[in-house]
Amino acid sequence: MSKYLKNSERSVQKTRFAVQIAFSILCIWIGIEFHSFINFVETEGAAGSSYRPPGVEGFLPISALMSVYYFFLTGTIHNIHPAGFFIFLAIIGISFIFGKSFCSWLCPVGFLSEMIGDFGEKVWKKLFKRRIKLPKILDYPLRSLKYLLLGFFAYAIFSMSALALEFFLNDTYNIVSDVKMYYFFANISQTSLIVIGVLFLLSILIRNFWCRFLCPYGALLGILSLASPNKIKRNPVSCIDCALCAKACPSFIKVDKVLTVRSDECTSCLSCVDACPVADTLEVKNIISRQKVSKNLIVFGIITLFIAITGLGMITGNWQNHISREEYFKIHKKLDSIGHPTSTADIKELNESTKKRIEGEQ
Helix, strand or coil: CCCCCECCCCCCHHHHHHHHHHHHHHHHHHHHHHHHHHHHHHCCCCCCCCCCCHHHHHHCHHHHHHHHHHHHHHCCCCCCCHHHHHHHHHHHHHHHHHCCHHHHHCCHHHHHHHHHHHHHHHHHHHHHCCCCCCCHHHHHHHHHHHHHHHHHHHHHHHCCCHHHHHHHHHCHHHHCHHHHHHHHHHCCCHHHHHHHHHHHHHHHHCCCHHHHHHCHHHHHHHHHHCCCCEEEEECCCCCCCCCHHHHHCCCCCCHHHCCECCCCCCCCCCHHHHHCCECCCEEEEECCCCCECCHHHHHHHHHHHHHHHHHHHHHCCCCCCCCCHHHHHHHHCCHHHCCCCCCHHHHHHHHHHHHHHHHHHC
C-alpha cells in the first residue's frame, strides 16, 4: 500500500454523544415537569405545579403536522399546541439543511436505539466476529413499513379540509392528547409492555430496528433529507478502499462504493467521516457551492437551527397554549371517554360532518 496523508481531523463522536445526553436530559426534565402538572390537574390544584412545559408537545408529531398543514392552508398558527408547531418546523428545517441529523443528534428515541444497538453489536461481534445485518430480501420490505405508516398519516391529514383540521385541532382529544400520552405510559398495559419488550430484543438483534423499519417520523425526515444540499462525498482518487467508512456506518450504507451518499437512511452522524484514515477523502460538501462543510459547522448549525426556530416561537408568543387550568380540570374528569379518529373512514366522516355543520350554521 502506498503512503497516504493521514486524516488529522478530530472526531465529533464525543461531541455528538454529549449533545445526545444533553437533549435527553432536557426531555427527562420536561417529563418530570409534566408529571408535576398532571398531579396538579388530578388534584385540581391541591398538589403539583400549575406549570405545563410546552416542550412536551415535541412528542405529538401528528398534531404538529396537522398544525403545520393548517398554517399552510390558513396562514394561522393554531393556539392549542403552538410549541409543537415550532418544534416540528425546527426538525424539518434541520433535515432540509443537514439531512436526517435529528435522528442521530437530538432524538432521545434514536439515542436509546443507538445505545441498544451498540450493546447488541458488541455481543454479536464476540459471538460471530461480525455485525448482524438482515438480507436484502427481508431488509427492503421491512424498511417499507415506516413509509406505509407515513403514507397512512399523510393521507389522513392531507385529505382533511381546513375546516376539518380546525375542528380536530380544537377538539377535546387534541387538547389533552399530551395528557392521554402520559397515561399511556404511566398506566401501561401488559400488551404494550410486551410490544416494547419485543422491540427492545429486536433492537439488540438488529441494530436500530424501530428507527430503520417502523418510525414514520424518521421516514418523513429521510425523504426530506434527500433535498439537503450538504452530502457526504468520497474522493475516489485518494480513497485506499479500506472500507472502514462502511464498517462504521450504523445504517449499513456502502459508503465505500459510492461517490456521494444519497440515502434516506443516512442520519448525518458523521461516523463514516470520522473513521476515514485518509485526509480530504471523505467529507461533507455542499453540492451547490462544492465547498467543504466543516464538522464543527454542522454541529453548530444543528444546535443553532433548533434553538433559533423554537426560540422564534417563544419570542412571538406562540409557545404556551391557551387552555386554562380550569378547563384542564373539567376535561380530566371525563378523560376516559375521549377518543380520536382511528381510520381513513373516520377522517372522511369528520370532513363530511364538519361541512354539514358549517352549512347548517349558515
